Amino acid sequence: MRALTLNAESKTASVQEVAKPQPGPGEVLIKVHSVALNPVDALYVFNPIGATGRVVGADFSGTVVESTTPAIKTGQRVAGLVQGANSLNDRPGAFAEYAVSPADLVWAVPDEMTLDQAAAISLCALTAAQALFFRLGLPSPFEWEGKKPKTDTFPAELTFFVYGASTSVGMYAAQLLQFGCEANGISLRLIGTASKKHFDMLKAAPYGYDTLIDYRNPDWAEQVRSAAGADGVGYGIDCISEGETVKKVLGALRQGGKLAVVRSLEGGAWSPEGVDLDSLMYGAVWEGLGVDIAYENLTVPATEKTRSFAVAFYRWLSGAAGFEANPVRLMPGGLDRIVPDGFALLGSGSMDDRAKGRAEEWMRPVSGEKLVYRV
Numbered sequence: 001m002r003a004l005t006l007n008a009e010s011k012t013a014s015v016q017e018v019a020k021p022q023p024g025p026g027e028v029l030i031k032v033h034s035v036a037l038n039p040v041d042a043l044y045v046f047n048p049i050g051a052t053g054r055v056v057g058a059d060f061s062g063t064v065v066e067s068t069t070p071a072i073k074t075g076q077r078v079a080g081l082v083q084g085a086n087s088l089n090d091r092p093g094a095f096a097e098y099a100v101s102p103a104d105l106v107w108a109v110p111d112e113m114t115l116d117q118a119a120a121i122s123l124c125a126l127t128a129a130q131a132l133f134f135r136l137g138l139p140s141p142f143e144w145e146g147k148k149p150k151t152d153t154f155p156a157e158l159t160f161f162v163y164g165a166s167t168s169v170g171m172y173a174a175q176l177l178q179f180g181c182e183a184n185g186i187s188l189r190l191i192g193t194a195s196k197k198h199f200d201m202l203k204a205a206p207y208g209y210d211t212l213i214d215y216r217n218p219d220w221a222e223q224v225r226s227a228a229g230a231d232g233v234g235y236g237i238d239c240i241s242e243g244e245t246v247k248k249v250l251g252a253l254r255q256g257g258k259l260a261v262v263r264s265l266e267g268g269a270w271s272p273e274g275v276d277l278d279s280l281m282y283g284a285v286w287e288g289l290g291v292d293i294a295y296e297n298l299t300v301p302a303t304e305k306t307r308s309f310a311v312a313f314y315r316w317l318s319g320a321a322g323f324e325a326n327p328v329r330l331m332p333g334g335l336d337r338i339v340p341d342g343f344a345l346l347g348s349g350s351m352d353d354r355a356k357g358r359a360e361e362w363m364r365p366v367s368g369e370k371l372v373y374r375v
C-alpha cells in the first residue's frame with residue numbers, strides 16, 4: 001500500500017510502498033478514506049523520535065474491510081486515532097491506504113456526517129474529553145468504569161475559561177462542556193479568548209460562549225476576571241500552553257483554580273517560572289490507547305483506566321446525537337501533499353513557527369478549522 005513514511009535522517013517524510021498492516025485479535029483493518037493533521041504529526045517529522053520507515057499520522061476515518069470481532073462488521077464507517085511515528089514505540093500510523101486499530105477504539109460515524117468531518121474528531125475531541133472529565137473531574141455526558149464524577153456534589157453552576165477557543169482542542173472542549181452540563185443539569189458560563197473574526201461562530205451552537213475576548217488584547221486576563229464576577233473562574237484549559245501562556249491563564253483563574261494544559265513541562269514549550277505546578281493537569285492523548293508510550297523524555301505506562309475512559313468516550317461518540325465536527329479545510333493533493341503543504345502550515349511545533357508566506361488559497365494560516373486530506 002502507499003503510505004507516508006518517516007525519514008529520520010533527513011527530517012522529512014515521503015510516500016512509499018509498504019506492507020499492508022494485518023489486524024491482530026480484537027482489531028479491525030480499515031480502508032482509510034480521509035486523514036486529519038495534528039501539530040504533533042508535523043512536530044515528530046521535523047524533529048523525529050521514531051525510526052526511518054515508520055508510517056506517520058494519527059487521525060483517520062474510513063471503512064472496515066476486515067474484522068476479527070463480531071462487535072464490528074465489515075462495511076462499517078468508522079474513525080479513530082493511532083500513534084504512528086509520534087512515539088519511540090514501533091506502531092503503524094494512519095497516513096496510508098490502510099490502518100489497523102483495536103475494534104473498541106474506533107467509533108461509528110453517523111450517516112449525517114461525512115468521512116472528511118469524522119477524520120477531524122478523534123484526537124482533539126478525546127484530548128478535550130480527557131482534560132475536562134478525566135483530569136479536571138467535570139460532569140460528563142457519559143459514564144466510564146460504571147461511574148461519572150460526583151455530580152451530586154458538584155455546584156449547580158460552572159464558570160469555565162478556554163484559552164485558545166478557536167483551536168481544534170478548544171472548540172471540542174466547548175462543545176463537550178455544553179453536553180456535560182446539559183446532561184447533568186448544570187448551568188454553564190463559558191469564557192474564552194480568540195481572534196475577533198471567530199466570535200460569531202464561537203457564540204453560536206454547538207460552542208455557545210457567553211463571553212469572548214481577543215487574545216491579542218494585552219489585558220485579556222483582567223477581562224476574564226471581570227467577566228467571571230465575584231466567584232471567579234474555577235476551571236480552565238490552556239489550548240496553546242506555550243511561552244508565558246500557562247502563567248497568564250492560571251493568573252486569570254481564582255485562587256486554587258485548576259488548569260488543564262495541552263503540552264508537557266518536560267517538552268519545554270512553556271515556562272514554569274512563577275507557575276504553581278500543583279494547579280496544573282497535563283496528559284497526552286495517547287494514554288487513551290492503553291499502551292506504553294515513550295516520547296518527549298517521558299515514559300507513560302499503559303493504564304487500563306485511561307484506556308477504558310477512551311473506549312467509553314468513543315462509545316458515547318458513536319451515538320451522540322447532535323455532536324458536530326469542527327470546520328474542516330479539505331486540502332488538495334492527497335498523501336503526497338501532506339508534507340509540502342499541510343506540515344508547512346503546521347510548522348515544527350510552536351504557533352509562531354507556522355508558515356505565513358505562501359500564495360495559494362489553501363495555504364492560508366490554520367484558523368478555527370482542521371486540515372483534512374483524502375487518501
Ligand SMILES: NC(=O)c1ccc[n+]([C@@H]2O[C@H](COP(=O)([O-])OP(=O)(O)OC[C@H]3O[C@@H](n4cnc5c(N)ncnc54)[C@H](OP(=O)(O)O)[C@@H]3O)[C@@H](O)[C@H]2O)c1
Nearest residue numbers: 039127164166167168169195215262283284285351367368
Ligand atoms: N496533550 C495532547 O495530547 C494534545 C493533543 C492535541 C493537541 N495538543 C496540542 O494542543 C495545541 C493545539 O492544537 P490544535 O490542533 O487544537 O491547534 P490548532 O487548531 O491548529 O490551533 C490553531 C488556532 O490557534 C489559535 N492561536 C494561535 N496562537 C494563539 C494564541 N497565542 N492565543 C490564542 N489562540 C491562538 C489560532 O487563532 P487565530 O487564527 O485566530 O489567530 C488558530 O485558530 C497544540 O500545541 C497541540 O500540539 C496536545
